[in-house]
Amino acid sequence: MASIHELQRIATQVRRDILRQVHAVNSGHPGGSLGCTDFLTALYFHTLKHTPVPFDMDGQGQDLFFLSNGHISPVFYSVLSRSGYFPVDELKTFRKLNSRLQGHPTTHEKLPGVRMASGSLGQGLSVAIGAALSKKLNKDNTLVYTLHGDGELQEGQIWEAAMYAAAKKVDNLIATVDANGQQIDGSTDHVLSLGNLESKWQAFGWDVLHMDGNNMESVVSTLETAKSHTGKGKPVVILMKTEMGSGVDFMMGSHKWHGVAPNDEQLAKGLAQLEETLGDY
Amino acid sequence: MTTLFTYTDQQDTRSGFGAGLLELGRNNPDVVALCADLTGSLKMDAFEKEFPERFFQTGIAEANMIGIAAGMTIGGRIPFTGTFANFSTGRVYDQIRQSVAYSGKNVKICASHAGLTLGEDGATHQILEDIGLMKMLPHMVVINPCDFNQTKAATIAIASYEGPVYLRFGRPKVPNFTPADQKFEIGKAVLLKEGKDVSIFATGHLVWKALKAAEALMDKGIDAEVINIHTIKPLDEAAVLASVSKTGCAVSAEEHQRNGGLGDSIAQVLSRKLPKPLEYVAVNDSFGESGTPEELMVKYGLDTADIIKAAEAAIARK
Numbered sequence: 001m002a003s004i005h006e007l008q009r010i011a012t013q014v015r016r017d018i019l020r021q022v023h024a025v026n027s028g029h030p031g032g033s034l035g036c037t038d039f040l041t042a043l044y045f046h047t048l049k050h051t052p053v054p055f056d057m058d059g060q061g062q063d064l065f066f067l068s069n070g071h072i073s074p075v076f077y078s079v080l081s082r083s084g085y086f087p088v089d090e091l092k093t094f095r096k097l098n099s100r101l102q103g104h105p106t107t108h109e110k111l112p113g114v115r116m117a118s119g120s121l122g123q124g125l126s127v128a129i130g131a132a133l134s135k136k137l138n139k140d141n142t143l144v145y146t147l148h149g150d151g152e153l154q155e156g157q158i159w160e161a162a163m164y165a166a167a168k169k170v171d172n173l174i175a176t177v178d179a180n181g182q183q184i185d186g187s188t189d190h191v192l193s194l195g196n197l198e199s200k201w202q203a204f205g206w207d208v209l210h211m212d213g214n215n216m217e218s219v220v221s222t223l224e225t226a227k228s229h230t231g232k233g234k235p236v237v238i239l240m241k242t243e244m245g246s247g248v249d250f251m252m253g254s255h256k257w258h259g260v261a262p263n264d265e266q267l268a269k270g271l272a273q274l275e276e277t278l279g280d281y
Numbered sequence: 282m283t284t285l286f287t288y289t290d291q292q293d294t295r296s297g298f299g300a301g302l303l304e305l306g307r308n309n310p311d312v313v314a315l316c317a318d319l320t321g322s323l324k325m326d327a328f329e330k331e332f333p334e335r336f337f338q339t340g341i342a343e344a345n346m347i348g349i350a351a352g353m354t355i356g357g358r359i360p361f362t363g364t365f366a367n368f369s370t371g372r373v374y375d376q377i378r379q380s381v382a383y384s385g386k387n388v389k390i391c392a393s394h395a396g397l398t399l400g401e402d403g404a405t406h407q408i409l410e411d412i413g414l415m416k417m418l419p420h421m422v423v424i425n426p427c428d429f430n431q432t433k434a435a436t437i438a439i440a441s442y443e444g445p446v447y448l449r450f451g452r453p454k455v456p457n458f459t460p461a462d463q464k465f466e467i468g469k470a471v472l473l474k475e476g477k478d479v480s481i482f483a484t485g486h487l488v489w490k491a492l493k494a495a496e497a498l499m500d501k502g503i504d505a506e507v508i509n510i511h512t513i514k515p516l517d518e519a520a521v522l523a524s525v526s527k528t529g530c531a532v533s534a535e536e537h538q539r540n541g542g543l544g545d546s547i548a549q550v551l552s553r554k555l556p557k558p559l560e561y562v563a564v565n566d567s568f569g570e571s572g573t574p575e576e577l578m579v580k581y582g583l584d585t586a587d588i589i590k591a592a593e594a595a596i597a598r599k
Contacts, residue, residue: 058356066352107384115355117384120375126345127380130352130360133337137313138356157376160342164349168337 002045007216010082011041013278015247017078019270020280021094022261028095028103031257032149033075035180035213035242039147040079042219047227049142052084055112063142064131066116068124069149069178070104071259076114077101081281085113088281122155124148125175129165132173143230146175151183154192159204165235166205174226175206176238178213182255197239207234213242248273283499285474286492288458292429294450294486295393299324300429301436302361302391306332309359309440315350316363317343322452323363323393347373350388351380359440360388366395366449367408370415381445382418389439390415391448395425396536397564397581398453398486398574407569407577413541415447416514422446422467423514425535425543427488429457431511434465442467449485451536453574456489468512470520476506479592480524480531484510484543487534487562487583494588505592516546522555530558530595534588536578539563558598560591 002010014037022028044050048063056062067076074094081088086100093099100111104119116127124146132144152158165173177197185191194200201208207229211222222238229236244258245251248270251262262270305312306328315337320326329336339346343364350360362369369392370377381388392411399407416423424439424446426432432450439446463471473488474495483491488509495505506524510517525531531551533544544561551557564581578584 060356064355116351116386117379120379123344123348123376123380126348126376127352129345130349131355132352133349134353134356134358137334137358140356157344157348160345161348164339164342164345167340 009277014078018074021074023267025095029071031244032072044083047223065145066124066128070118080113121152122157125161162204173235180244207236209238213240214246283496288456291454294432297429297432301433303327347376351386354386366392370411397577400574403571404568425449425485430459438465468515470517471509474507476504480528483534490585493585532591534562560595
């Protein structure tokens with residue numbers, strides 16, 4: 001299990017991978033990917049009980065993760081490859097023709113580590129509930145994790161799923177919401193205010209935790225706390241405060257980098273802020 | 282008047298689904314069932330009673346139900362979802378497209394109350410577009426059995442098929458004429474009556490009407506071939522081509538829109554490989570309305586008389 005320092009070093013490399021992936025094809029979503037880097041790094045290198053090779057779709061005896069906001073595929077692909085699901089070199093194929101690394105993650109091209117297509121928002125929580133119910137039927141006491149964007153919570157299906165998970169006591173489930181307050185058309189307050197998310201999730205019957213998503217110590221300890229809250233009759237949700245573009249100064253504090261790739265000059269400027277810790281692909 | 286086809290009882294196809302699901306529950310521990318607040322209507326109550334730990338009531342939240350079903354395949358379960366055909370397709374199309382079809386998940390989407398024969402509830406519930414919606418999804422299997430026995434057999438058969446399936450059935454009691462022991466083969470058409478003058482390809486509730494039409498045609502000296510296309514996708518192209526190359530013309534009959542239905546699938550085959558006249562018995566670009574099933578089938582041109590007319594029109598165009 002990696003130390004905080006090691007996790008931070010991995011996260012730095014993951015951020016480099018994100019910038020280089022989206023730059024290479026001049027498309028993709030760097031902002032949310034950078035914001036969720038610390039969370040996914042901690043999850044895959046510290047929290048999850050998982051076996052990358054050989055990849056097993058059913059994942060019995062393993063913790064499962066579902067990325068519901070599929071557009072942050074660059075961070076997902078980087079973390080999956082860096083933790084051994086597929087060769088890191090394959091990050092070169094991101095969004096290119098005949099690649100397993102589609103613009104949004106899919107099982108269709110059989111990329112190890114991906115268990116469900118995502119991209120059309122709002123579907124991942126329901127899927128995760130299904131996987132969690134399967135685990136209960138199979139007497140498998142491992143856990144199911146999800147990640148959602150905060151803008152994604154505007155989708156009605158999320159609230160159908162939220163109602164179900166609490167009512168049916170799906171308590172082997174830890175959902176995380178990337179509360180960066182940004183979406184494509186502007187801030188979430190400007191586009192469609194989410195109101196008080198803590199009150200909403202509590203009212204739906206969830207156990208609500210908070211975390212500073214760009215502080216590795218907070219991420220690791222909150223995930224541990226979340227695990228200890230499972231099995232008590234309630235699903236757990238972590239409201240994770242992050243900054244879109246985290247780690248690259250000129251990408252932070254705005255929704256502008258949601259789905260825009262850096263040019264050559266911006267890439268160089270970004271990479272200069274991120275030490276190459278594990279070796280670029 | 283000629284009578285070639287008889288039946289012993291009238292039953293609803295949805296009860297065939299319920300009976301098949303119960304049998305599956307007893308024989309296959311991986312089978313689970315999900316329902317969005319229509320357990321009685323879908324005849325899933327027997328399964329729920331006998332296997333409560335494998336039954337999942339999702340409430341009136343169909344999108345969530347489809348997502349949960351997709352997720353349950355991870356871990357080896359075979360989920361059967363149940364709600365009305367309208368709520369099984371149009372309402373949850375994107376969920377089926379992404380989480381089931383594109384993700385290649387082994388979910389069986391089971392849909393009752395399809396078409397006009399839902400009756401008095403009217404057009405909001407009478408979906409006539411579901412076959413088209415579902416057959417457009419890559420690798421989705423689309424099945425529309427004709428009676429109780431065939432629906433039961435189809436329900437059992439699809440559990441052994443690995444991949445997404447749309448199983449469509451209905452509400453009213455209709456003649457049950459398929460032999461109870463007839464094996465259901467996905468993608469294999471069933472030849473019900475041989476003939477040489479016209480091929481009638483029927484699906485679902487229209488199969489019985491096609492048989493009755495063939496009897497009436499016989500009295501007029503027309504020898505119609507009747508083929509039950511219970512699997513619309515993959516279509517049994519060989520059966521279509523073999524029949525039409527013999528008869529020289531065809532009629533399609535379905536409780537669905539003309540656009541996107543069985544008729545269009547047959548037209549694709551004929552236009553590519555064997556251009557011959559084809560007449561459609563289907564709803565023509567219209568919503569349904571309230572009424573009894575029988576009244577609606579007459580008003581919207583889906584009755585035995587319409588099949589007879591279509592057969593004569595097809596023959597005249599030879």
